[in-house]
Amino acid sequence: MAEQPHNLAQELAAVRAELEKLNNHSFFRGHRTIARMMTYAFLRGMAIGLGTALGATLLVSVAAYFLAQIDFIPIIGEWAQQIAAEIRGPE
Numbered sequence: 508m509a510e511q512p513h514n515l516a517q518e519l520a521a522v523r524a525e526l527e528k529l530n531n532h533s534f535f536r537g538h539r540t541i542a543r544m545m546t547y548a549f550l551r552g553m554a555i556g557l558g559t560a561l562g563a564t565l566l567v568s569v570a571a572y573f574l575a576q577i578d579f580i581p582i583i584g585e586w587a588q589q590i591a592a593e594i595r596g597p598e
Contacts, residue, residue, distance in 0.1 A: 568594060 538544045571594060574587030 571587055571590040575591040
């Protein structure tokens with residue numbers, strides 16, 4: 508059974524309505540100018556960089572602490588204690 512041809516005016520009106528909804532979306536409203544888009548990208552990059560640095564610092568500190576607790580493996584234990592001493596700094 509063949510489909511009925513759609514009314515072109517109705518289809519065009521539906522496309523216009525969807526395009527209007529898309530243009531009013533908050534993402535596109537916030538990025539209407541190059542300066543706003545670049546500011547958003549810069550701040551997002553700064554947040555990602557800060558989160559990465561803090562997360563890596565925390566992960567290395569926790570790993571070094573747990574490795575320092577291993578005394579029965581001489582090489583790893585001494586190495587982890589040296590890392591822990593470097594993290595603690597001069598006393």
